[in-house]
Amino acid sequence: MRRVYLDNNATTPVLPEVLEAMQPYFAEHFGNPSSIHHHGQGTRAALERARESVAKLLACRASEVVFTSGGTEADNLAIFGLARPGDHIISSTIEHHAVLNSCKRLEALGCEVSYVPVDSRGLVDPDDVRRALRPNTKLITIMMANNETGVLQPVEEIGRVATEADVYFHTDAVQAAGKVEVDVKRLGCGLLSISGHKMHAPQGVGALYVRKGTQLEPMLYGGSHERSRRAGTENVPGIIGLGKAAEIAHQAFARGDLARMAALRDRIERVILGEVEASGANGAGAPRVPNTTNIYFDYIEGEALVIALDLKGLAVSTGAACSSGATEPSHVLTAMGLPTEHARASLRFSLGKQNTAEDMEFALSLVPATVARLRELSPVYPKVVMRS
DSSP, X not given: OOOEEOBXXXXXXXXXXXXHHHGGGTTTTOOOTTOOXXXXXXXXXXXXXXXXXXXXXXXXXXXGEEEESSHHHHHHHHHHTTOOTTOEEEEETTOOHHHHHXXXXXXXXXXXXXXXXXXXXXXXXXXXHHHHOOTTEEEEXXXXXXXXXXXXXXXXXXXXXXXXXXXXXXXXXXXXXXXBOOOHHHHTOSEEEXXXXXXXXXXXXXXXXXXXXXXXXXXXXXXXXXXXXXXSOOOHHHHHHHHHHHXXXXXXXHHTHHHHHHHHHHHXXXXXXXXXXXXXXXXXXXXXXXXXXXXXXXXXXXXXXXXXXXXXXXXOBSSOGGGTTOSSOOHHHHHTTOOHHHHHTEEEEEOOTTOOHHXXXXXXXXXXXXXXXXXXXXXXXXXXXXXX
């Protein structure tokens, strides 16, 4: 059976070039980068080259890059590294659970947290962030790109709000890095999180940008790794992979790869909305990363459609992988004001560098017919449906 993978916001396949760069560091170059002998210093040099590649992708100093085990740890380090009991934190209602659950924990520890809303397109209003400021506000943490809808938040404006108020600004850029250009100075953020497996590096590695001079309390205690900001021997193969993926992503901007990806995404969205009645794009009208579309199909359950498409060889999702199997509808879509039935009937299509125009045609050969078949089985599907 032919299989096409369009769930790249959940995880991406490791690119062949990335795997090739990693392989020597599993066996031949195995040294501990903290060792001062030949074996250690060889891996240390490779690790620092990878750090420079990540720094180039983020337009920051290499010394400002802290390697972590992934986006979740990077988010946690940014949030718990700054907030203390009595502090006030501002976040949004559409954050990834790595941020939302961290904020809930802060509330239990004696912090105050304000969650600003989004509009029907899934966008935060920077003026809402400004209005949420208090004298004890310590941190603003609002994502750059939403993992379910792909909507890009107005982080530059939010960064200006933070600068004017002299508070820290962290942005979760896990779904943005490698898909849109990131310049931490232009964004005005002091902290920014990325994850390797969202950009064709392996799972289990990520990074946190920490602006020079930021006093960050570590979460892990041990050696003085990562300039005493993250103890523990570095995951050298993973970091090498992240560095190579960052290098490839940086080159892709100059080649126009992202415009081609956006064209593929736009085709799948345009054809589906044109052929399938009672459907619509969540987040339409808002700026989005080039690889993501989130579409609702009335009168069916999204998970049933995911399973039906998987049986035919197409992998898509109903939303965040970490929430798969949840009985509640997407918190992102409900925060946008979607009725529960729309939220439950929504599918995310997310492309990766490996996807081709032929993959899009394969998906388009399956989705409309599968939706029609499931609707015929649905007791709530009327015989005549007006387009919503």
